[in-house]
Amino acid sequence: MEIQSKEISFVIQGAVNNTYAIKVISSIRKNFPESELILSTWNGSNINEEIRSMLDVVLESEDPGDYTNKEDTPINVNRQIVSTRNGISKTTREYIVKTRTDIVFENSNILYELSRNYSRNKLFSISNEFILASDFSTRSHLKGLKVPFWICDFIYAGKRDDIKKLFSLKNYPIDFFSEYEKGHPKTYQDKRHIYKYTPESYISYEYLDSKKTIKFEHSYDNNLEALRYYHNYLINNFVILNKRQLGVSSLKYYLPFSSRNYMFTNTDWRISRKEFKFFSKDTFYELIEFIEWIYIKLAKKRFKSND
Structure with a gap:
């Protein structure tokens, strides 16, 4: 039986x-009319009364700030961790969809995806049920740079206890922001940055290997042990989905914004689990996604013009 909107906390x-907020919240109210909506942001945010009236909870926390080196790209990892963790503490429903203030829901597809049953190997199962995540910036451990522990952090959806555990991690240590200020390891493949882990890597690694049973020194550390470990735990705890399967779009980005040469897609996930079917809705969606990606690449688009 398909999960109902009343069972979901956003x-x-x-x-x-x-x-942006009006569009985002309106889209959720339209497609999930009985869901609980929680906005988790920062003290002093300018939130108008119309927006407040559309929400069940407005949570304003102290901003933990961002300590990314001024010459580096801000990663805002602790802002994500703190706002999500605090928002989760106010949820009351069985399932949680963690999303962003620039993601619009175009339909209720995510209810269907949450309701699907997949087999799993209990030896590699951490979560109670699968957690849904997007392919937007999920890097592949099988092709391209071949990096483990890199799951896109835009959307996570699943059982409340699983999402709560995902964000029970400690805040990103301040020294990690400038870990490689004096030089990079040879295996660190993108030397434009000096931080130890990307937000995607930090959250994924802390969840999938919380006891630190394997070596994973930085986001590009693709040692064979880490790759094997990650493969088994990824396909038994997460479902990687494209924007059509999730039923979303971004007000800020053209999605997906990563090169498909480096992405781990829903097709990759299904092949890894030996569940690929050529004639299926999932494969059709992936074909459309590929065509759109070619257009985005040729047009050299990343940000939308209204941002």
Whole structure:
């Protein structure tokens, strides 16, 4: 039986742009009319009364700040962790969809995806049920750079206890922001950055190997043990989905914004689990996604013009 909207709490986290927020919250209210909506943002945010009236809870926390080196790309990892963790603490429903303040829901597809039953190997199962995540910036451990522990952090959806555990991690240590200020290891493949882990890697690694049973020194550490470990735990705890399967779009980005040469897609996930079917809705969606990606690549688009 398909999960109903009344069983879902949405945690909408991040900084608030009122123009974006109206569109985001309206899209959720339209497609999930009985869901609980929680906006988790920062003290002093300018949130108008119309937006407040559409929400069940508005949570304003102290901003933990971002300590990314001024010459590096801000990663805002602790802002995500704190706002999500605090938002989760206010949820009351059986399932949680953690999302962002710039993600619009175009339909209720995610209810169907949450309701699907997949087999799993209990030896590699951490979560009670599968956690849904997007392919938007999920890097592949099988092709391209071949990096483990890199699951896109835009959307997570699953059982409340599983999402709560995912964000029970400690805040990103301040020294990690400038870990490689004096030089990079040879295996660190993107030397434009000096931080130890990307937000995607930090959250994924802390969850999938919380006891630190394997070596994973930085986001590009693709030692064979880490790759094997990650493969088994990824396909038994997460479902990687494209934007059509999730039923979402971004007000900020053209999705997906990663190269498919480096992405781990839903097709990759199904092949890894030996569940690929050529004639299926999933494969059709992936074909459309591929065509759109070619257009985005040729047009050299990343950000939408209204951002």
